[in-house]
Amino acid sequence: MPPPPAAPAPDDAPAPARASMPPAAAMPAPKPAGGLPPAAAKPLSAPQRAMRKLGLERDIDLVLHLPLRYEDETRVVTIGSLREGDTAQVEGVVRSAEVEGRTRRQLVVKLNDGSGDLVLRFLNFYPAQQKTLARGQRLRVRGEVRGGFLGREMVHPTFKAVEPGAPLPVALTPVYPASAQLPQAYLRKAVASALVRTPLEEILPAALLPPGLPALKEAVRLLHQPPPSTPPAVLEDRSHPAWQRLKFEELLAQQLAQAQAVAVRSRLRAPVLAGWVGAGDGPAAAAVAAAPVTRDGAPAEPAAVESPPPAPLHTRLLAALPFALTAAQQRVCAEIDADLARPLPMHRLLQGDVGSGKTVVAALAAARAIDAGWQCALMAPTEILAEQHFHKLVQWLQPLGVTVAWLSGSRKGRKRAAMIDKIASGEAALVVGTHAVIQDDVVFARLGLAIVDEQHRFGVAQRLELRHKLSDQAGQGRPGRLEAHLLTMSATPIPRTLAMTYYADLDVSTIDELPPGRTPVVTKVFADLKRLQVIERIRDEVARGRQVYWVCPLVEESEHLDLQNATATHAELAAALPDAVVGLLHGRMAAAEKAAVMAGFSAGQTAVLVATTVIEVGVDVPNASLMVVEHAERFGLAQLHQLRGRVGRGAVASVCVLLYTPPLSDTGKARLKAMADTTDGFEIARRDLHIRGPGEFMGARQSGDQLLRFADLTGDNALLEHARRVAPRLLAERPDAARAHVARWLGGRSEFLKA
Ligand code: ADP
Ligand code: MG
Numbered sequence: 227m228p229p230p231p232a233a234p235a236p237d238d239a240p241a242p243a244r245a246s247m248p249p250a251a252a253m254p255a256p257k258p259a260g261g262l263p264p265a266a267a268k269p270l271s272a273p274q275r276a277m278r279k280l281g282l283e284r285d286i287d288l289v290l291h292l293p294l295r296y297e298d299e300t301r302v303v304t305i306g307s308l309r310e311g312d313t314a315q316v317e318g319v320v321r322s323a324e325v326e327g328r329t330r331r332q333l334v335v336k337l338n339d340g341s342g343d344l345v346l347r348f349l350n351f352y353p354a355q356q357k358t359l360a361r362g363q364r365l366r367v368r369g370e371v372r373g374g375f376l377g378r379e380m381v382h383p384t385f386k387a388v389e390p391g392a393p394l395p396v397a398l399t400p401v402y403p404a405s406a407q408l409p410q411a412y413l414r415k416a417v418a419s420a421l422v423r424t425p426l427e428e429i430l431p432a433a434l435l436p437p438g439l440p441a442l443k444e445a446v447r448l449l450h451q452p453p454p455s456t457p458p459a460v461l462e463d464r465s466h467p468a469w470q471r472l473k474f475e476e477l478l479a480q481q482l483a484q485a486q487a488v489a490v491r492s493r494l495r496a497p498v499l500a501g502w503v504g505a506g507d508g509p510a511a512a513a514v515a516a517a518p519v520t521r522d523g524a525p526a527e528p529a530a531v532e533s534p535p536p537a538p539l540h541t542r543l544l545a546a547l548p549f550a551l552t553a554a555q556q557r558v559c560a561e562i563d564a565d566l567a568r569p570l571p572m573h574r575l576l577q578g579d580v581g582s583g584k585t586v587v588a589a590l591a592a593a594r595a596i597d598a599g600w601q602c603a604l605m606a607p608t609e610i611l612a613e614q615h616f617h618k619l620v621q622w623l624q625p626l627g628v629t630v631a632w633l634s635g636s637r638k639g640r641k642r643a644a645m646i647d648k649i650a651s652g653e654a655a656l657v658v659g660t661h662a663v664i665q666d667d668v669v670f671a672r673l674g675l676a677i678v679d680e681q682h683r684f685g686v687a688q689r690l691e692l693r694h695k696l697s698d699q700a701g702q703g704r705p706g707r708l709e710a711h712l713l714t715m716s717a718t719p720i721p722r723t724l725a726m727t728y729y730a731d732l733d734v735s736t737i738d739e740l741p742p743g744r745t746p747v748v749t750k751v752f753a754d755l756k757r758l759q760v761i762e763r764i765r766d767e768v769a770r771g772r773q774v775y776w777v778c779p780l781v782e783e784s785e786h787l788d789l790q791n792a793t794a795t796h797a798e799l800a801a802a803l804p805d806a807v808v809g810l811l812h813g814r815m816a817a818a819e820k821a822a823v824m825a826g827f828s829a830g831q832t833a834v835l836v837a838t839t840v841i842e843v844g845v846d847v848p849n850a851s852l853m854v855v856e857h858a859e860r861f862g863l864a865q866l867h868q869l870r871g872r873v874g875r876g877a878v879a880s881v882c883v884l885l886y887t888p889p890l891s892d893t894g895k896a897r898l899k900a901m902a903d904t905t906d907g908f909e910i911a912r913r914d915l916h917i918r919g920p921g922e923f924m925g926a927r928q929s930g931d932q933l934l935r936f937a938d939l940t941g942d943n944a945l946l947e948h949a950r951r952v953a954p955r956l957l958a959e960r961p962d963a964a965r966a967h968v969a970r971w972l973g974g975r976s977e978f979l980k981a
Contacts, residue, residue: 276405289421299315305341365386431960500563578719616632751899850875858885
C-alpha cells in the first residue's frame with residue numbers, strides 16, 4: 227500500500243509542535259506504540275495533553291477523529307484575479323515586511339506574484355513567523371480577500387514558505403475539531419501518521435452493512451484526504467457514502483454497547499416488591515406500625531395505632547388520597563408495579579409534564595416497597611424540592627403510620643447521626659432528601675427502591691455513579707446480592723430516539739395528561755420597558771387575594787451579582803406595593819431560612835415572592851397565579867417551562883409574564899416564541915431539541931458525555947434503524963466481532979453506556 231499523501235504542513239504552527247512530532251512522511255510505519263507515549267514516560271507537551279483531553283489517546287481514536295470541514299489548497303490563483311470576498315490561495319515573493327504602529331503593533335507584508343500586490347496583515351505575530359515572512363521569501367498564502375486602505379489584503383492568512391515549483395497538495399486539507407492548545411497543523415500530522423500505522427481491517431460481516439457503502443478503510447481515507455474532485459456539499463452535509471459508512475459504524479457500536487448493558491442488567495437480581503408482608507413480618511413492616519417521628523427525629527404525638535394495620539399501605543394510601551388518579555397515572559403505576567414484581571432491577575424513567583402528578587406515583591411505588599418489607603429512598607436535586615416532597619409524603623403517609631426520615635446536606639451532627647441509625651436499623655421505611663441520602667456514611671438495612679426526581683439534571687456520569695453507590699450501600703447486610711430498583715422522574719420529556727440512544731437500558735413511562743380542572747397558563751412576552759405596567763398588574767392580583775412569583779435571573783458565574791439583583795428587585799417591589807408582604811428567597815440563604823420563607827408563601831402570608839431560580843422545580847403553591855420572569859432571554863427553554871409550571875396549579879386562571887431586555891439573539895427569540903406558542907411540555911422539548919441539537923439538549927456536550935459524534939439522531943434515522951436491526955444478529959452470530967467493534971469505537975467510554 228503506498229503511503230497516503232502527507233497533509234500539507236503550514237509553517238505557522240508554534241515551533242515546539244514541529245520539534246516533537248515529525249511530519250507524517252518521516253514517521254516510521256508501522257509503529258507499535260499508540261499516538262501518545264504511556265503516562266509514565268516523560269511529561270506530555272501542551273498539545274499532547276490537549277489531545278488526551280479530546281479523548282485522542284489511541285491511534286484508532288485519531289483515525290476516527292474526522293474533519294469538520296476542508297480547505298482547498300490544491301490550486302493557486304494569481305493575485306491579479308482576486309476579488310473581494312474570495313477565499314483563495316496565491317503564491318508570491320515578499321517585497322517588504324514592516325512592523326507598523328507604536329501602541330498597536332502590526333506586521334504588514336507586501337506580496338507580489340507578477341500579476342499584482344497583496345497586503346498581508348498580522349495583528350499579533352511571533353518572531354518565528356516574522357522570519358518566514360521576511361523580504362525575499364517565497365510564500366503560499368491562503369485567506370479571505372478584503373478591500374483595504376492599501377488595496378487588496380488578507381488579515382491573518384495561513385501561510386508557508388515554499389521552494390519555486392513545489393508540488394501542490396493533491397487532497398483537500400482537513401480542518402479537525404481542535405482546541406486552543408492543539409494547533410491544526412499538529413493534529414493533522416498526528417492523524418496522518420496514525421492513518422499510516424492503523425490497518426483498519428473490516429470487522430463487520432459485509433452482509434450486515436447497509437448496501438452501497440464503501441469499505442471502512444476507503445471511507446476513512448476519503449474523509450481525511452478527499453480528492454479535490456469530491457463535491458464539497460456532500461462532504462459538508464455528511465451525506466457522502468463515506469460519511470454514511472462512518473455514521474453507521476458509530477450507531478452500531480452504540481447499539482451493541484447498549485445490548486451488552488442490557489445483558490449485564492439481566493444477570494442482576496433485585497427484591498420482588500409485590501404483596502404485603504403484614505405486621506411483624508420484617509424490619510420495615512415493623513416500622514409501619516411504629517410511632518411516627520417528626521422530621522427532627524423526635525417522637526410526635528403518641529401513636530394511635532397499636533394494632534397491626536388493617537390493609538396494605540398501598541391500598542390505604544389510594545383510599546386516603548383527596549383525588550382519583552388520572553387514567554395516565556393508573557397506566558404508569560401499572561407499568562411500575564409490573565417491574566417491581568419481577569426479580570430484576572427496574573430501571574425506569576417516569577416522564578410527565580410539569581404538574582402532571584408524578585409525586586403521587588412515586589409515593590405509590592414507595593408504598594409497594596414498604597408493603598413488601600423493604601425501604602425506599604427518594605432524592606431530589608435541590609433542598610427546597612426535597613423538602614416539598616418530604617412535607618407531601620409526611621402528609622400522605624404519616625397518618626398511615628409510616629416513618630419518613632429526612633436527610634439533607636445541611637443537616638449535620640447528632641440529628642444526622644440519629645437519622646442514619648434509623649436508616650441502618652430499617653426503622654425508617656422511607657428516606658427523603660437531597661443527594662446527601664447516598665453519601666458514604668448512609669447505609670440502608672434493606673433498600674429496595676430508589677427514586678430520583680428531576681433526573682434531567684443529572685448527566686450520564688452522575689447516573690452511573692448513583693447506581694454504583696446504590697448498589698454499594700444497599701449491598702451491605704442484605705440477603706444475597708440484590709440491587710435496588712431505580713425509578714427516575716423528569717418533567718423534561720425526552721424524544722424516543724434520544725432516550726434509546728442516551729439512556730442505554732432505560733424503560734420509559736409517560737404521563738400524558740394533566741389532572742382535570744387545570745386552566746392553561748397564558749404566557750405574555752414583553753420588553754422590559756413594560757416593567758411598571760407589570761408591577762401594576764401584580765398590585766391587582768394581590769388585591770384579589772392571589773400570590774405572585776418574581777424570578778430574577780442567574781448572573782453567569784456571579785452568585786454575588788445574582789444576589790444583588792434579587793435584593794434590589796425585592797426592595798423595589800416592597801416599595802411599590804406597601805400593602806403587600808414581599809418575600810425574598812435565594813440560594814445563599816441558610817436552609818432553615820429558606821424553609822421559613824417558603825412556608826410563609828405556602829401559607830399565603832407572603833403575597834409576592836422574589837426569588838432566584840431556587841424555585842425552578844417542583845414548588846407547589848396552588849394559589850399563585852402570576853409568574854414574572856425577568857431577563858427571560860437568559861434562561862433555557864426547559865427552565866422557563868419549569869418556572870411557568872409554578873403557576874396554573876390550581877383552578878385559578880394564571881398568567882406568566884416573560885420580560886426581556888433587547889436586543890434578542892436568534893435562539894433567544896426562538897425560545898421566547900416557543901413559550902408563547904405552547905404550554906405542552908412535549909412540544910417545548912421538541913422545540914428545545916431543535917434549537918439546541920441533541921448534544922446540548924441532553925447536557926452531553928458540556929459534560930463531555932457526548933456519545934454520538936457523527937450521527938445525527940434527527941437526520942440519520944434510517945441508519946439508526948439498520949443498526950438496531952443488525953445489532954442482535956451480530957451479537958448472536960459473531961460475538962467476537964461485536965466486541966472488537968465496540969472496543970474500536972468506544973474504548974473506555976463504553977462504561978458510560980451501562981448507566
Ligand atoms: P409533578 O408531576 O410536576 O411533580 P406534582 O406531583 O407536584 O406534579 O402534582 C401537582 C399537583 O397535582 C399536586 O398538588 C398534586 O397533589 C396534584 N395531583 C396529582 N395527581 C392528581 C390527580 N389525579 N387529580 C388531582 N390532582 C392531582
Ligand atoms: Mg415534581
